[in-house]
Amino acid sequence: MAERLYLYPIWLRIWHGINGILIVILIITGLSLQYSSNEYIRIRFDLAVSLHNISGILLSFNYVFFVIGNFVTGNIRFYILEWKGLADRIFKQSLYYISGMFKGESTPFPVNKDRKFNPLQKVSYIISMYVFVPLVIISGLALLFPEFIIHRVLGFSGIQLTALLHSATGFLISVFLIIHIYICTTGKPVSKNFKSMWTGWHE
Amino acid sequence: MIRYFLIYFLLAMAINAPCSVVADSAEVELPSGFEDNKRCFQCHGQKFYSFENENSGRTERKAMNPNFVYNSQDFYKGVHRNFACTDCHSPDYTTFPHPSELRLEAMYTCLDCHGGDPTYAKFRFEVLDEEFHKSVHSTRHSEDFNCWMCHDPHSYKRMTSGEFKISEIVSYHNATCMECHANSYNFQRISDDIKPELKEIHDFLPNFELHFSAVRCIECHTSKLDTMWVNHNILPKEQAVRNCVECHSTNTILMASLYKYQNLEARKERGFLNSVILNEAYVIGANRNEYLNIISFIIFGLTFVGILVHIILRLMK
Numbered sequence: 001m002a003e004r005l006y007l008y009p010i011w012l013r014i015w016h017g018i019n020g021i022l023i024v025i026l027i028i029t030g031l032s033l034q035y036s037s038n039e040y041i042r043i044r045f046d047l048a049v050s051l052h053n054i055s056g057i058l059l060s061f062n063y064v065f066f067v068i069g070n071f072v073t074g075n076i077r078f079y080i081l082e083w084k085g086l087a088d089r090i091f092k093q094s095l096y097y098i099s100g101m102f103k104g105e106s107t108p109f110p111v112n113k114d115r116k117f118n119p120l121q122k123v124s125y126i127i128s129m130y131v132f133v134p135l136v137i138i139s140g141l142a143l144l145f146p147e148f149i150i151h152r153v154l155g156f157s158g159i160q161l162t163a164l165l166h167s168a169t170g171f172l173i174s175v176f177l178i179i180h181i182y183i184c185t186t187g188k189p190v191s192k193n194f195k196s197m198w199t200g201w202h203e
Numbered sequence: 204m205i206r207y208f209l210i211y212f213l214l215a216m217a218i219n220a221p222c223s224v225v226a227d228s229a230e231v232e233l234p235s236g237f238e239d240n241k242r243c244f245q246c247h248g249q250k251f252y253s254f255e256n257e258n259s260g261r262t263e264r265k266a267m268n269p270n271f272v273y274n275s276q277d278f279y280k281g282v283h284r285n286f287a288c289t290d291c292h293s294p295d296y297t298t299f300p301h302p303s304e305l306r307l308e309a310m311y312t313c314l315d316c317h318g319g320d321p322t323y324a325k326f327r328f329e330v331l332d333e334e335f336h337k338s339v340h341s342t343r344h345s346e347d348f349n350c351w352m353c354h355d356p357h358s359y360k361r362m363t364s365g366e367f368k369i370s371e372i373v374s375y376h377n378a379t380c381m382e383c384h385a386n387s388y389n390f391q392r393i394s395d396d397i398k399p400e401l402k403e404i405h406d407f408l409p410n411f412e413l414h415f416s417a418v419r420c421i422e423c424h425t426s427k428l429d430t431m432w433v434n435h436n437i438l439p440k441e442q443a444v445r446n447c448v449e450c451h452s453t454n455t456i457l458m459a460s461l462y463k464y465q466n467l468e469a470r471k472e473r474g475f476l477n478s479v480i481l482n483e484a485y486v487i488g489a490n491r492n493e494y495l496n497i498i499s500f501i502i503f504g505l506t507f508v509g510i511l512v513h514i515i516l517r518l519m520k
């Protein structure tokens with residue numbers, strides 16, 4: 001058994017827990033709004049609107065907390081990309097996920113104190129945390145204060161485009177979430193990674 | 204350099220687009236009552252008027268009753284722009300001071316001129332009249348409340364057709380209602396009650412201003428079963444639409460009312476149901492782009508299938 005590593009400090013676990021709960025609420029209420037209807041019972045529209053707005057605002061604060069926390073504690077170092085050979089490393093990791101792991105091979109990029117994430121994890125976390133989440137927050141805030149949105153952009157309604165961006169990014173985050181949770185089950189045993197996220201210790 | 208200029212130009216166009224409201228074509232040829240009306244507008248077109256006082260022999264300057272002041276430009280944009288004032292008012296108004304018995308002059312109603320006239324059949328004046336007489340305004344205030352209350356004889360213009368932007372239609376329409384419902388003075392010309400604040404009554408709506416600039420009051424305050432473009436039967440407040448999903452869903456009531464004309468035209472052109480609302484406003488729940496829907500279902504589907512296959516392979520190992 002490899003050494004025990006304290007990879008998930010308490011502030012990160014708190015952030016992550018709050019983030020997860022809020023994102024799930026946002027996805028459920030967001031879907032309920034997008035597909036609102038009179039015929040099927042969904043979350044009551046005005047309730048869904050309020051829940052979605054409140055969760056969105058909390059998520060924004062939580063996100064700021066995450067970014068500041070990353071810089072202050074140095075956790076950001078796990079998010080710095082080494083461009084050289086990146087494609088190779090991603091290829092290797094992907095190969096492991098689609099074939100190596102069924103052959104009982106061991107992971108090509110084992111966790112150590114300088115490498116919390118494998119290359120695929122790293123890229124997907126960077127994209128979701130520093131591209132998708134900021135986009136969804138900015139577009140969401142814009143929809144909350146539509147008076148700041150440029151009214152017409154090249155013939156299209158500004159609100160319309162913003163809303164499109166918002167729901168598309170929300171959708172991508174949902175896809176990320178599904179894959180993220182699934183990939184987390186690839187630990188041995190299945191519950192291993194979840195336990196780490198709970199206790200902070202990578203076993 | 205030129206490229207930046209072009210981008211700047213395009214941006215400026217995009218930002219200014221809403222300001223370039225359609226120019227009015229009415230002013231090209233002079234309305235037939237134009238010359239006659241000049242006399243009346245000399246006094247009724249501004250805050251102050253002057254007249255020769257025959258007794259003193261002097262020219263006197265006085266303040267006009269602000270309710271009797273009309274903007275001549277608005278008048279000539281209205282549906283009755285070709286009228287002389289004296290077509291509706293007594294010709295005796297040409298004298299000043301106006302003879303006092305003119306105050307008791309009976310005014311025409313819309314139906315006096317438009318009733319039974321086949322030229323105006325498409326407006327269905329008789330039906331509108333019937334609907335209006337069922338409305339709260341009419342039933343509670345009988346003949347004190349008549350068509351002129353909303354159809355200002357000196358400025359009413361038609362906004363009913365697909366050629367106007369929905370935002371223009373909405374703001375013109377709602378301004379008609381706000382004339383009383385956001386103005387205590389006008390409200391109390393009809394009623395002794397205190398005018399309730401619109402914002403407070405409608406605080407169940409998030410972002411009240413946005414809603415009031417995007418839908419007409421009558422969307423919620425008339426029967427949604429009636430598909431008349433301008434339904435005149437304002438229902439008691441208990442029957443007003445409060446349920447968000449009436450609008451925020453694919454079978455939105457707005458399709459049959461506010462978006463009706465735009466919708467019919469778009470369908471003729473493209474047969475694509477979503478296109479109308481897509482460009483005018485974003486109505487959560489009603490704007491669903493079919494293509495994006497399909498794409499997202501496919502991506503979700505692939506994700507789940509991928510995971511399923513992966514699980515099976517893991518289990519087989």
Ligand code: HEM
Nearest residue numbers: 019020021023075121125128129177180181184193194197
């Ligand atoms: C609610 C369901 C969720 C569960 C069960 C879950 C589970 C986990 C677990 C077990 C880990 C640790 C394993 C690893 O380092 O990869 C982790 C880390 C992480 N998760 Fe999640 N997650 C959830 C939601 C989310 C969401 C919604 C996001 C972002 C939008 C997210 C972003 C992250 C990030 C950035 C890390 C790495 C944190 C760090 O160590 O710096 N998670 N998650």
